[in-house]
Amino acid sequence: MSSDLNSVKSSYHHGALRPALIAAAEAVIAERGLDRFSLRETARRAGVSPAAPAHHFKDTRGLLTAIAAAAFRELGDALETAGAGARDRESRMRAQGLAYVDFALRQPARFSLMWREPLLDRDDPDYAEAAKRAFLLLDRAVRGEEAAGAPHDPAVAPSLAAWSIVHGFARLALDGAFGGEPDAPRRAAEAMLPRVLDHLHV
Amino acid sequence: MSSDLNSVKSSYHHGALRPALIAAAEAVIAERGLDRFSLRETARRAGVSPAAPAHHFKDTRGLLTAIAAAAFRELGDALETAGAGARDRESRMRAQGLAYVDFALRQPARFSLMWREPLLDRDDPDYAEAAKRAFLLLDRAVRGEEAAGAPHDPAVAPSLAAWSIVHGFARLALDGAFGGEPDAPRRAAEAMLPRVLDHLHV
DNA sequence: TGTACATCAGTGAACGCGCGTTCACTGATGTAC
DNA sequence: TGTACATCAGTGAACGCGCGTTCACTGATGTAC
Numbered sequence: 001m002s003s004d005l006n007s008v009k010s011s012y013h014h015g016a017l018r019p020a021l022i023a024a025a026e027a028v029i030a031e032r033g034l035d036r037f038s039l040r041e042t043a044r045r046a047g048v049s050p051a052a053p054a055h056h057f058k059d060t061r062g063l064l065t066a067i068a069a070a071a072f073r074e075l076g077d078a079l080e081t082a083g084a085g086a087r088d089r090e091s092r093m094r095a096q097g098l099a100y101v102d103f104a105l106r107q108p109a110r111f112s113l114m115w116r117e118p119l120l121d122r123d124d125p126d127y128a129e130a131a132k133r134a135f136l137l138l139d140r141a142v143r144g145e146e147a148a149g150a151p152h153d154p155a156v157a158p159s160l161a162a163w164s165i166v167h168g169f170a171r172l173a174l175d176g177a178f179g180g181e182p183d184a185p186r187r188a189a190e191a192m193l194p195r196v197l198d199h200l201h202v
Numbered sequence: 203m204s205s206d207l208n209s210v211k212s213s214y215h216h217g218a219l220r221p222a223l224i225a226a227a228e229a230v231i232a233e234r235g236l237d238r239f240s241l242r243e244t245a246r247r248a249g250v251s252p253a254a255p256a257h258h259f260k261d262t263r264g265l266l267t268a269i270a271a272a273a274f275r276e277l278g279d280a281l282e283t284a285g286a287g288a289r290d291r292e293s294r295m296r297a298q299g300l301a302y303v304d305f306a307l308r309q310p311a312r313f314s315l316m317w318r319e320p321l322l323d324r325d326d327p328d329y330a331e332a333a334k335r336a337f338l339l340l341d342r343a344v345r346g347e348e349a350a351g352a353p354h355d356p357a358v359a360p361s362l363a364a365w366s367i368v369h370g371f372a373r374l375a376l377d378g379a380f381g382g383e384p385d386a387p388r389r390a391a392e393a394m395l396p397r398v399l400d401h402l403h404v
Numbered sequence: 405t406g407t408a409c410a411t412c413a414g415t416g417a418a419c420g421c422g423c424g425t426t427c428a429c430t431g432a433t434g435t436a437c
Numbered sequence: 438t439g440t441a442c443a444t445c446a447g448t449g450a451a452c453g454c455g456c457g458t459t460c461a462c463t464g465a466t467g468t469a470c
Contacts, residue, residue: 012464013413035237035320040456049415051458056413060457115377118237122382135379151380152390157397160371164398165363168370175317177337177365178353180324188354195359196366201403214431215446241424251448253425258446262424 018056020046022070025063029109034116039063064113065121071110072130078103079137092141097166097197100138104170105185112174138163142202158202165200169193220258222248224272227265231311236318241265266315267323273312274332280305281339294343299368299399302340306372307387314376340365344404360404367402371395 014020024045029037039060040050057063082099086092104111113119120127136148139159149156172178173185178192216222226247231239241262242252259265284301288294306313315321322329338350341361345351351358374380375387380394 012415013466017413033320038456039458048413050456051416051460052414054458115373115379117378117382118235122378152393154393154397157394158401160394161367161398161401164370164374165367165402166370167374168366168368168372169362170370171317171373172366172369176319176324177317180319191354191356192359192362195356196363199360199363199404200367200401202401214448215433219446240422242422250446252423253427253449254447256425 014046014048014052017046017048017052021048021053021056021063022067025067026110029067029113030107034109034112034119037064037119061119061121062124064119065124065127067110068114068120069124069127069130071107071114072127072134075100075103075114076130076134076137079134079141083137083141089141089144093162093202094194094197096138096141097162097200098193100166101170101173101189101193104174105189108174108185111170135159135163161202162200165196169196216248216250216254219248219250219254223250223255223258223265224269227269228312231269231315232309236311236314236321239266239321263321263323264326266321267326267329269312270316270322271326271329271332273309273316274329274336277302277305277316278332278336278339281336281343285339285343291343291346295364295404296396296399298340298343299364299402300395302368303372303375303391303395306376307391310376310387313372337361337365364402364404367398371398 021042025037025042027045028042032038032041039053042063043050043053046052053063057066078099079096082095083092086095114131122128135151139148139156142159142162143156147155149159151160169189173188176184178184178188223244227239227244229247230244234240234243241255244265245252245255248254255265259268280301281298284297285294288297316333324330337353341350341358344361344364345358349357351361353362371391375390378386380386380390
């Protein structure tokens with residue numbers, strides 16, 4: 001009760017630097033783009049010295065991996081929520097497909113980071129588990145409640161087709177294939193995505 | 203006939219620096235990855251000073267855009283070749299789909315560059331035209347010889363579905379979704395891609 | 405309840421790096437006469 | 438065929454930048470007694 005949580009600089013110790021760094025890093029990525037991310041800038045925004053992040057993340061890659069893992073968790077949540085209200089398999093699949101693309105378009109930089117191999121530590125358990133969960137949710141929606149498998153399993157081809165089509169659409173939209181204007185991805189998704197999904201039969 | 207084309211350093215002037223820079227840049231990208239591309243390193247490999255490229259390309263982005271445009275031209279050629287031998291629409295589509303993914307997996311870094319917005323000048327006419335041609339080839343294969351349209355056109359949904367599914371599969375493979383081993387993309391494509399394409403009905 | 409002390413989470417200066425681009429320049433080429 | 442000269446395609450040194458990480462340090466916290 002003694003320390004004032006609202007003060008600008010209440011003490012030498014930050015108190016919650018880890019989440020603050022993550023938030024700052026996400027802001028940097030969103031504003032400058034993944035290619036121009038910088039740990040120093042992140043520290044600056046969090047109001048700490050450039051050496052501070054090392055106490056919470058091994059290095060830059062560690063911080064970015066934590067963000068990617070959190071993003072995968074959120075994607076999983078979004079897929080779960082989208083699928084929850086559906087009355088049958090077909091509509092659950094569609095709902096998840098729309099949710100997948102919606103997630104990507106809502107947070108383009110974060111979505112791109114989730115897949116940017118050279119910036120991530122793919123062996124991080126948090127990351128691996130969150131990514132796996134997201135895929136399994138999609139897989140279960142496509143193949144039904146009973147079964148679920150890894151992407152290598154041949155039986156999983158229908159899920160892979162679904163994943164590919166939504167992932168591809170999202171990437172094309174974000175990468176400017178449908179025009180470079182800021183709202184082009186959104187407009188393309190609204191106008192075309194439902195029709196595109198009509199062509200997926202699983 | 204006077205100048206010796208095989209000499210290491212035949213003269214002050216390079217003679218064919220532009221293509222040499224493009225080749226060097228492609229090597230840098232392939233070896234170090236897009237994120238660690240550097241114009242200086244490219245000049246070094248081409249055996250010229252760091253200022254030399256400016257005489258042939260406005261700046262780094264100009265060089266990368268030239269490479270991306272060439273890559274789109276090659277992708278177009280690959281799609282054309284793949285489609286040429288097909289006996290019907292269905293098999294032409296499949297052939298082009300396989301060719302698309304094959305192209306991506308054969309030259310991952312170049313394929314990624316083609317879509318890496320922040321590194322490119324999308325307004326460059328060469329780039330825009332080459333990209334458009336590749337899509338139109340795909341669109342014609344999907345919808346038949348008579349018709350062709352822009353990605354925004356609602357009638358183009360079947361082509362967009364095809365594009366999305368192959369693009370998504372390629373990206374997932376390259377981004378490590380099917381395992382991080384060097385041959386994982388190739389193995390996944392061989393094992394799964396034909397099955398995945400079975401689920402596309404246009 | 406008070407105190408000693410280990411541990412933790414910060415600081416801020418510094419290191420060394422490689423980058424893209426600019427600058428004044430020079431060597432080679434090619435064209436006009 | 439020879440020469441003057443404009444143009445082109447290079448040089449290499451320098452500028453200024455921002456980066457990630459390391460280092461010796463210090464202030465705050467929390468725990469053992």
